[in-house]
Amino acid sequence: MIKLNRTTEYGLVAMKHMAKKPGGSATSAREVSDQFGFPFEITAKTLQRLKDTGLIQSLQGARGGYVLARSLDEITLGEFVEKMEGPVAVVNCASGKTESPGCEYSGRCEMTSVMTDLNRRVIQFLSGIRLSELANSEIPVALTRFEDFLGNQPESMKENEKAHLS
Amino acid sequence: MIKLNRTTEYGLVAMKHMAKKPGGSATSAREVSDQFGFPFEITAKTLQRLKDTGLIQSLQGARGGYVLARSLDEITLGEFVEKMEGPVAVVNCASGKTESPGCEYSGRCEMTSVMTDLNRRVIQFLSGIRLSELANSEIPVALTRFEDFLGNQPESMKENEKAHLS
DNA sequence: TTATATACGATAATAGATGTCGTACTTGAA
DNA sequence: TTCAAGTACGACATCTATTATCGTATATAA
Numbered sequence: 001m002i003k004l005n006r007t008t009e010y011g012l013v014a015m016k017h018m019a020k021k022p023g024g025s026a027t028s029a030r031e032v033s034d035q036f037g038f039p040f041e042i043t044a045k046t047l048q049r050l051k052d053t054g055l056i057q058s059l060q061g062a063r064g065g066y067v068l069a070r071s072l073d074e075i076t077l078g079e080f081v082e083k084m085e086g087p088v089a090v091v092n093c094a095s096g097k098t099e100s101p102g103c104e105y106s107g108r109c110e111m112t113s114v115m116t117d118l119n120r121r122v123i124q125f126l127s128g129i130r131l132s133e134l135a136n137s138e139i140p141v142a143l144t145r146f147e148d149f150l151g152n153q154p155e156s157m158k159e160n161e162k163a164h165l166s
Numbered sequence: 167m168i169k170l171n172r173t174t175e176y177g178l179v180a181m182k183h184m185a186k187k188p189g190g191s192a193t194s195a196r197e198v199s200d201q202f203g204f205p206f207e208i209t210a211k212t213l214q215r216l217k218d219t220g221l222i223q224s225l226q227g228a229r230g231g232y233v234l235a236r237s238l239d240e241i242t243l244g245e246f247v248e249k250m251e252g253p254v255a256v257v258n259c260a261s262g263k264t265e266s267p268g269c270e271y272s273g274r275c276e277m278t279s280v281m282t283d284l285n286r287r288v289i290q291f292l293s294g295i296r297l298s299e300l301a302n303s304e305i306p307v308a309l310t311r312f313e314d315f316l317g318n319q320p321e322s323m324k325e326n327e328k329a330h331l332s
Numbered sequence: 333t334t335a336t337a338t339a340c341g342a343t344a345a346t347a348g349a350t351g352t353c354g355t356a357c358t359t360g361a362a
Numbered sequence: 363t364t365c366a367a368g369t370a371c372g373a374c375a376t377c378t379a380t381t382a383t384c385g386t387a388t389a390t391a392a
Contacts, residue, residue, distance in 0.1 A: 002168055002169070002170065002247065002251070002254055002256065002288065002292075003168070003255060003256055003257070004168065004256050004257055005349070005350090006349075006350070007349090007350085009257055009275075009277075009281075012277065013275045013276075013277060016277070026368095028367080028368065028369085029368085029369080030367085030368080035274075036271055036274050036275050037270070037271055037274055038271065039350085039351060039352085041351065041352060041353080042350070042351060042352090044369075044370090045351095045370095045371090047369085048369075048370065048371080051369090051370095058368095058369060058370090059359095059368085059369085060357080060358045060359065060368065060369050060370085061357095061358045061359025061360060061367075061368060061369080062358085062359055062360040062361070062365095062366065062367045062368055063359080063360060063361090063367075063368075064358080064359075064360090064367075064368045064369060065368075065369085066369090077284075081168065085168070088168055089169060090168065090169055090170050091169070091170055091175055104203070105202055105203055105204065108201075108202050108203055109175070109179045109202050110179075110182075111175075111178065111179060111182070111300070114300050114301075115175075118243075118295070118300065121291075121295075122168065122291075125287075125288075125291050126168075129284070129287075134277070134280050134284065135280075171379095171380070171381090172380075172381070173380090173381085192337095194336085194337065194338090195337085195338080196336085196337085205381085205382060205383085207382065207383060207384080208381070208382060208383090210338075210339090211339095211340090211382095213338085214338075214339065214340080217338090217339095224337095224338060224339090225337085225338085225390095226337065226338050226339085226388080226389045226390065227336075227337055227338080227388095227389045227390025227391060228334095228335065228336045228337055228389085228390055228391045228392070229336075229337075229390080229391055229392085230336075230337045230338060230389080230390075230391090231337075231338085232338090333392105334391105334392090335390100335391095335392090336389100336390090336391085336392105337388100337389080337390080337391100338387105338388080338389075338390100339386100339387075339388070339389095340385105340386090340387085340388100341384105341385090341386090341387105342383105342384085342385085343382100343383080343384080343385105344381100344382080344383070344384090345380100345381080345382070345383085346379100346380080346381070346382085347378100347379090347380075347381085348377105348378085348379080348380090349376100349377085349378075349379090350375100350376080350377070350378090351374105351375080351376070351377085352373100352374080352375070352376090353372105353373085353374080353375090354371105354372090354373085354374100355370100355371090355372095356369105356370080356371085356372105357368100357369080357370070357371100358367100358368080358369075358370095359366100359367090359368080359369100360365105360366095360367090360368100361364105361365090361366090361367105362363105362364090362365080362366095
């Protein structure tokens with residue numbers, strides 16, 4: 001299944017929460033976990049990961065917590081997913097980064113290069129979406145691009161795929 | 167992790183194999199499993215699923231096997247993934263189809279509509295890729311669109327994301 | 333009638349995601 | 363100087379989905 005991790009969701013919600021927060025006050029793991037009902041321990045781990053990857057900064061001690069290190073406008077979903085879940089790899093033999101662990105069938109299935117390309121396209125797709133787009137509005141900007149996206153498809157597919165979305 | 171099922175891979179390889187096969191001869195599960203080294207039982211199940219969803223046709227009995235029911239040119243990756251893995255849902259609360267099983271946080275995280283939109287975009291993305299593109303060449307057409315894709319990104323992101331891909 | 337196929341359900345094994353626990357360290361404020 | 367509220371971090375338990383295996387029934391060409 002093509003699915004995001006739950007921690008990625010938690011992280012996204014936390015980032016949005018921090019971005020909307022007035023003033024420069026820090027946000028604690030407890031605050032996020034209480035507000036959204038996420039398990040505290042996991043929320044804490046998620047925020048630590050966000051901090052380890054440089055997306056937020058931590059302030060230790062009482063009155064401590066986390067603050068955004070970068071604007072949501074500067075972070076793409078591609079970077080975010082990669083920092084939360086590791087390199088994007090739609091199949092094992094196609095890792096966007098570093099050495100791929102490979103696959104016992106590589107060399108026989110003859111699809112490695114194709115999969116690697118597909119993987120790259122997925123990364124590109126995710127990298128075209130800024131977190132600010134996902135956070136700024138309930139009716140996101142992306143929705144208005146829907147028809148544009150359809151416009152990029154093969155002509156013969158349009159009706160077919162519109163039906164799929166219903 | 168954003169990842170395809172292994173059965174989806176097996177199915178894709180099998181479809182490509184059938185498409186390349188000369189004449190109208192049927193392809194057995196054994197043939198696919200032998201040729202690519204996939205586990206026989208799973209290969210058989212995968213082909214049955216392809217048949218159940220109407221992507222291929224079966225011929226029972228000795229000398230039986232499977233043949234493509236539709237041209238790879240008429241099938242998009244979106245449809246294929248959906249038929250192999252079920253409705254695309256990047257998060258639980260956002261299913262592209264049918265009733266979503268929901269999420270215990272919905273109503274609190276305030277991101278359902280955003281996630282639903284993201285999900286729709288992923289579906290649209292996958293629906294823009296035809297299986298024939300993935301099967302016809304070792305250096306697929308998609309690769310030549312790479313720069314086009316970059317062109318659709320926010321200007322400020324380009325250098326950033328190019329670095330990501332390295 | 334036999335060998336080669338598909339058809340299909342039940343179930344086992346594995347891996348990955350998710351959640352829990354325990355403990356140590358840091359710091360502001362009473 | 364002590365306490366409460368935080369982060370930091372590793373080990374481990376659990377749950378779930380994927381992946382694989384097994385057994386059996388049915389169809390059909392030779």
